[in-house]
Amino acid sequence: MDFLLQLLVNGLVIGSVYALAALGFVLIYKASRVLNFAHGDFLALGTFVAFALATSLRLPVIPAIILTLLCFFVLGLIVERVVLRPLIGKEVIAVIMVSIGLSSVIKGVMYLIWGPGYFLFPEFMPDVPIIIGDLYLSPVHLLGLAVSAAFLGLFSLFFKRSTLGVAMRAVADDQQAALSLGVSVRKIFAVSWGIALVSAVAAGVVVGSITSLSTEGLSTIGILVFPAVIVGGLDSVPGAVVGGLLIGVLENLTAGFIDPVLGVSLRSVVPFVVLVLILMMKPYGLFGTVEIERV
Amino acid sequence: MRTASLLALVIVALISAPVWAQDVPTVKIGAIVTYTGPTSDVGAHYGDGIRDYFRWLADEHGGIVDTNFGRVRVELVWTDDQYNPQTALTALRRFVSEDNIIGAITWGTGANLALMDELNRVQVPALSASFHRGLLDPPGQYNFFISTNYDNHMRVLIDYAVSQHKGSQPPRIAFSVHPSPYGRSPLEAGRTYAEQLGLNVVASQELPADVLDATGQVLELRRAGAEYVFFQNVAQPVSVFLRDARRQGLRAQFLGIHYAGGEELLHLAGRNADGFITTSAAVTWDTDVPGIEFVKALNARYHPNVAVRPPHYTQGVVTAMVLMEAVKRASAPTGAAVKDALETIKDFDAGGLTPPITFGPNRHWGADSLYLYRLDANQNRLVFLGEFSPNYE
Secondary structure, three states: OHHHHHHHHHHHHHHHHHHHHHHHHHHHHHHHOOOOOOHHHHHHHHHHHHHHHHHOOOOOHHHHHHHHHHHHHHHHHHHHHHHHHHHOOOOHHHHHHHHHHHHHHHHHHHHHHHOOOOEOOOOOOOOOOEEEOOEEEOHHHHHHHHHHHHHHHHHHHHHHHOHHHHHHHHHHHOHHHHHHOOOOHHHHHHHHHHHHHHHHHHHHHHHHHHOOEOHHHHHHHHHHHHHHHHHHOOOOHHHHHHHHHHHHHHHHHHHHHHHHHHOOOOOOOHHHHHHHHHHHHOOOOOOOOOOOOOO | OHHHHHHHHHHHHHHHHHHHHHHOOEEEEEEEEOOOOOOHHHHHHHHHHHHHHHHHHHHHHOOEEEEOOEEEEEEEEEEEOOOOHHHHHHHHHHHHHHHOOOEEEEOOHHHHHHHHHHHHHHOOOEEEOOOOHHHHOOOOOOEEEOOOOHHHHHHHHHHHHHHHOOOOOOOEEEEEEOOOHHHHOOHHHHHHHHHHOOOEEEEEEEOOOOOOOOHHHHHHHHHHOOOEEEEEOOHHHHHHHHHHHHHOOOOOEEEEOOOOOOHHHHHHHHHHHOOOEEEEOOOOOOOOOOOHHHHHHHHHHHOOOOOOOOHHHHHHHHHHHHHHHHHHHOOOOOHHHHHHHHOOOOOEOOOOOOOOEOOEOOEOEOOOOEEEEEEEOOOOEEEEEEEEOOOOO
16 A cells, blocks of 8 residues: 555656646647647756756856746747747648757757766755655655646646736637737747746756756656647646646556566556557547547 | 979979878778767767777877788777667668778677677677677677676676675565666576575566656565665666665665666765675776776876766777777788687786786687676775676586
């Protein structure tokens, strides 16, 4: 029982990070129907920038992270303006190819600057386990969970209450109708990219403080986000959260219960198996919009 | 008149300059190493060691060496395989067809398994960083490595655990490996050897390189009461495991093969790595042997910002030295001749950087012994435990 509980708790922590990373991916898709294959690389780049600010410029960790989040909001606006806007109205495949290209470029830049090694985020809280009953909880994990939850809460408030948030939902719902009501679709696209990169960097920093920083390790999270967003439904924000948590828990349960029996690691495979099963029953994901095309 | 003769002199000089250069033919060596992708954290040190050696050779001696087939200029061509066997195979084919390489230095187990048939076909010997036993099977082909195989590394670790064991009998042991041909390489030998010694193997797990959380694995081992955990993996996933082991209160002795330990693990895992036992094919940075000064000078010359290197850098330098020794001994500038020359190398001493290296027609592993170290987090260094000669086969 403790075993199961411990696996569930750790699964939820990792799942909340996936949810946060998935959120940015969904935001971009929801607003502009772009599948951003460079999402994991932006996540990695942001984490490294925060790391560089904290170590090379010797900023305290928290201000370094906040500064990075601001920078990446601006970077999101720039990327949208310079790279994506010229592609509006072009084939979807062109946009996908550009995002794959962007991914290679970012990865190359990171290898050039930081190389392939592993780096440690400066420790900013003690890592002594908190023991509740038979449950071991680590402060860094709990902080990760809290940060992820805070960001997710903040975003949901933003979409429900703020004018900009409502406008973003309007654009996602029906671009033509939103345009005719005077919503600036371009502005919404740009803001979506800004917010998406902010959530990616937040997720990256959480991962970076839980484990370590490496170009390869961090950008791989971009791939792990895929089952999360597809299970949840590509265009659903709550879906991203549920999908992320589900994948995190599934990974840990697999590692705890299935791997020991087989002696091989299936933790990264099982999420994809579940993905296929769910898509067989619900082709648009758990919370995705069902699209009906009449011919 | 004076201008004309000066012009003639210049023209003569220009024409004859390439002729002088052509007096010394060029032979090429290919390095297919891993600078990006999985395991590149260790692979980059190995690659740097190889490249720095050939840069030094070019800068100090113009790449010129005297061989049994005359004086030649040696040139290194290299590429990054991104830990992708297919990329490695493409690179080898290109190096063979375009550069006519007469020897190769390679990295991972997966890549080398993919290269085996091609190396035999084109008759180019390769020294690999992988010590996978299967690479030398059947014996006498074109694969070589400088250490003893992973199976023997594992047996030394098991022997060490048994020698240190106090308490309940039999000792309860577990394996944790990378999910790849590299990780699984010493698993079977490890299990068989443990059973021969009457040990209780309570679990065998796989730990991916990009793991964020190893709680599931750690809890399973805690439940199974593992007392010794043997790793065949790179430093990053091991550091995640060690962190979660401490958090979850798994009290076991952790031991790892060559690429698991080293300075990289100390850097990543800090005090969680204290007491970790690792095997190594090469000496550590602060070991006092004659050869280490040269290795340190190479690193200082080409990477003045890098203060300390793990043994994998030294391993790269020694691998390059061994291949160059074979080139010098070769009877002709061909891969087949270099292979024959490699097989004549006996008790090659790289200034004490590795145990003596001996190859033969049916012996393509270099050393019969390996070093054992304990990671000391307080002193932030690796403490030498001894040189072990596993003689099991």
